[in-house]
Amino acid sequence: xxxxxxxxxxxxxxxxxxxxxxxxxxxxxxxxxxxxxxxxxxxxxxxxxxxxxxxxxxxxxxxxxxxxxxxxxxxxxxxxxxxxxxxxxxxxxxxxxxxxxxxxxxxxxxxxxxxxxxxxxxxxxxxxxxxxxxxxxxxxxxxxxxxxxxxxxxxxxxxxxxxxxxxxxxxxxxxxxxxxxxxxxxxxxxxxxxxxxxxxxxxxxxxxxxxxxxxxxxxxxxxxxxxxxxxxxxxxxxxxxxxxxxxxxxxxxxxxxxxxxxxxxxxxxxxxxxxxxxxxxxxxxxxxxxxxxxxxxxxxxxxxxxxxxxxxxxxxxxxxxxxxxxxxxxxxxxxxxxxxxxxxxxxxxxxxxxxxxxxxxxxxxxxxxxxxxxxxxxxxxxxxxxxx
Amino acid sequence: xxxxxxxxxxxxxxxxxxxxxxxxxxxxxxxxxxxxxxxxxxxxxxxxxxxxxxxxxxxxxxxxxxxxxxxxxxxxxxxxxxxxxxxxxxxxxxxxxxxxxxxxxxxxxxxxxxxxxxxxxxxxxxxxxxxxxxxxxxxxxxxxxxxxxxxxxxxxxxxxxxxxxxxxxxxxxxxxxxxxxxxxxxxxxxxxxxxxxxxxxxxxxxxxxxxxxxxxxxxxxxxxxxxxxxxxxxxxxxxxxxxxxxxxxxxxxxxxxxxxxxxxxxxxxxxxxxxxxxxxxxxxxxxxxxxxxxxxxxxxxxxxxxxxxxxxxxxxxxxxxxxxxxxxxxxxxxxxxxxxxxxxxxxxxxxxxxxxxxxxxxxxxxxxxxxxxxxxxx
Numbered sequence: 001x002x003x004x005x006x007x008x009x010x011x012x013x014x015x016x017x018x019x020x021x022x023x024x025x026x027x028x029x030x031x032x033x034x035x036x037x038x039x040x041x042x043x044x045x046x047x048x049x050x051x052x053x054x055x056x057x058x059x060x061x062x063x064x065x066x067x068x069x070x071x072x073x074x075x076x077x078x079x080x081x082x083x084x085x086x087x088x089x090x091x092x093x094x095x096x097x098x099x100x101x102x103x104x105x106x107x108x109x110x111x112x113x114x115x116x117x118x119x120x121x122x123x124x125x126x127x128x129x130x131x132x133x134x135x136x137x138x139x140x141x142x143x144x145x146x147x148x149x150x151x152x153x154x155x156x157x158x159x160x161x162x163x164x165x166x167x168x169x170x171x172x173x174x175x176x177x178x179x180x181x182x183x184x185x186x187x188x189x190x191x192x193x194x195x196x197x198x199x200x201x202x203x204x205x206x207x208x209x210x211x212x213x214x215x216x217x218x219x220x221x222x223x224x225x226x227x228x229x230x231x232x233x234x235x236x237x238x239x240x241x242x243x244x245x246x247x248x249x250x251x252x253x254x255x256x257x258x259x260x261x262x263x264x265x266x267x268x269x270x271x272x273x274x275x276x277x278x279x280x281x282x283x284x285x286x287x288x289x290x291x292x293x294x295x296x297x298x299x300x301x302x303x304x305x306x307x308x309x310x311x312x313x314x315x316x317x318x319x320x321x322x323x324x325x326x327x328x329x330x331x332x333x334x335x336x337x338x339x340x341x342x343x344x345x346x347x348x349x350x351x352x353x354x355x356x357x358x359x360x361x362x363x364x365x366x367x368x369x370x371x372x373x374x375x376x377x378x379x380x381x382x383x384x385x386x387x388x
Numbered sequence: 389x390x391x392x393x394x395x396x397x398x399x400x401x402x403x404x405x406x407x408x409x410x411x412x413x414x415x416x417x418x419x420x421x422x423x424x425x426x427x428x429x430x431x432x433x434x435x436x437x438x439x440x441x442x443x444x445x446x447x448x449x450x451x452x453x454x455x456x457x458x459x460x461x462x463x464x465x466x467x468x469x470x471x472x473x474x475x476x477x478x479x480x481x482x483x484x485x486x487x488x489x490x491x492x493x494x495x496x497x498x499x500x501x502x503x504x505x506x507x508x509x510x511x512x513x514x515x516x517x518x519x520x521x522x523x524x525x526x527x528x529x530x531x532x533x534x535x536x537x538x539x540x541x542x543x544x545x546x547x548x549x550x551x552x553x554x555x556x557x558x559x560x561x562x563x564x565x566x567x568x569x570x571x572x573x574x575x576x577x578x579x580x581x582x583x584x585x586x587x588x589x590x591x592x593x594x595x596x597x598x599x600x601x602x603x604x605x606x607x608x609x610x611x612x613x614x615x616x617x618x619x620x621x622x623x624x625x626x627x628x629x630x631x632x633x634x635x636x637x638x639x640x641x642x643x644x645x646x647x648x649x650x651x652x653x654x655x656x657x658x659x660x661x662x663x664x665x666x667x668x669x670x671x672x673x674x675x676x677x678x679x680x681x682x683x684x685x686x687x688x689x690x691x692x693x694x695x696x697x698x699x700x701x702x703x704x705x706x707x708x709x710x711x712x713x714x715x716x717x718x719x720x721x722x723x724x725x726x727x728x729x730x731x732x733x734x735x736x737x738x739x740x741x742x743x744x745x746x747x748x749x750x751x752x753x754x755x756x757x758x759x760x761x762x763x764x765x766x
Contacts, residue, residue: 031533031754085741086564086565087565087566087568087570088565088566088570125403138743138744145742146743146744147742147743148567148568149567149568149743149744150566150567151567151569152567163525163568163569163570164525164526164527164528164529164569165498166498166499166528181400195497195498198497198498198499198502199498199499199529200501200502200529201529211760226470226497226498226722227470227471228471228474229471229473229495229497231468233495234495234496234498235497299474304481318765324593356744357744357745359745359748360740361742361744361745362737362739362745362748362749363737363739365738366738366739
């Protein structure tokens, strides 16, 4: 049962029917919806709930977060086309539901670590679009002080942003282990993609985490392509939720943010209860190519991209769900759209005009402190500056 | 914004491509980097007549041509790596899958350790393996396989087995915007593993000949391709089969006062330094392209330094533990009484490759020129 495009056509149809059963409680401040696309379970007797209860305020919050990420990525792509951002830039558009669904489930003290497609997470964990965009243009007000760029963004309990694929799973396992022995009852969410799922250290992490019951939540963001190689062409088994073998797993359609939230609730409870790791495979889609240098159309058709945009877009789907069920009004959403636009425009301005990184950033933070008499050696005996 | 701009715009002028790598001393406070047109010409090499008919090719096309010849002549050969089937992220393998089939030119999953280990297995069993690591920065998961397996197979088996049929190709080097993980030059990590060969070409004619040599060499080779030259380096490259020797440096320019030594992209920077030295100081420089880093042609370099008495080595990789250190040590040992000045190493600083201020990090022509002046005035 490989996840192939035909299966998606079916799910498109299912999702389109996701208006669900409404049970009105307390006027229209809360609604309950059905998660239509069934989950698939591995190594679990029971799965997450198929009903999601959503409050008016949460609906607006999640809508705002997804819209903000979408807008942020669009603004970033515009800056890139203007050549104000250079280098490698990997956009999250289309996958917002994964980040927002997880974000609305975990605690601020829980760790997150992900791959290079990290702008969405950086925004959520810092709540500052200018911090993200300024990092992309290399300004000192960026979240890594301009030293990291697109792939190396960090935040509170957000361990990045990793360029080397697969490295984040081992590191995330370690973060979770630290939480366990420090007794904090926190977990770590380690996100990786379908491409990374074939990397050796992912399996090493599974073994370590299951052996020691480490509270790590592995999330496979299966957007069907690892750069230009489709999942079927790179993986002997595309059932990534089963790849952990002895680690239980759940498969879900992650274009549905409510579904993500329900599944993550279940998964977090599982981890926090001391049962060890769990894998959640989130089937999602990215609209842009792998990065800004990849048009994204040499290995998939434009029709496929348009189809997903039309029928499975997470934001449009969520919007339809909450407006037609009467939970929120269209005007409220429109206001949010306007606010988000203003926020991103302001952030783009900071990105363009903010203070550039100072020259000492070239040679500071190589080690923890500047040792007396130490020089960063170059041909002209450059010296460390004094720490600020 | 201090990010360096390496002009991607190419101004064709007869058979010269304008290509420059240096920052223009942008002050830290400017926000927008001005587009500067180039500073120098990429000097294309002239192909020796004995290599036959030539055609215009850039670096990635010359590599495709080399692999095409290998796939044609050697029926056991296979080319593999991440995304190579559709042509590769740098278009080095365009058309090969269509011509030779998907059992010979194929994509691998994302596992560098797996790719190299798999390549070692293919080679040891007697088939020719040309593996691509998508960026040299990603080669480290495969480090154990290269250093502990590939390099040592012949030695530990008493010559019963060897990994000679393995060649690893990987794009390397600064490209203007690569940041920490798309700009590294890792050659010095591998020179520490006897049993491997490490080769870095400076242009298309060199690349094709050297790659063909690497693939046919009886030892595992790591072929690092300066990615910034993929499109910008264009030459009249021989269409047929030819090889260039490994383990031999090339004296590109003869001179009498200073020896300039580099490899890959840095050779072109040093060429500019030689021109500067000639124009401003009336100094005659001898320019050497090392080509093979391991085993390196110390004889050619020693002979040159005995003539000039001054050596400037330059590489992008960080200075401490960079290959310049090995060269400097050997030269001071072999040429002590011939040296007029201490050996100068102009290299990257000892920091991770920066996201911003790349231009300040790189050993550009001005830094090299300063070092040269120091030697002249010693």
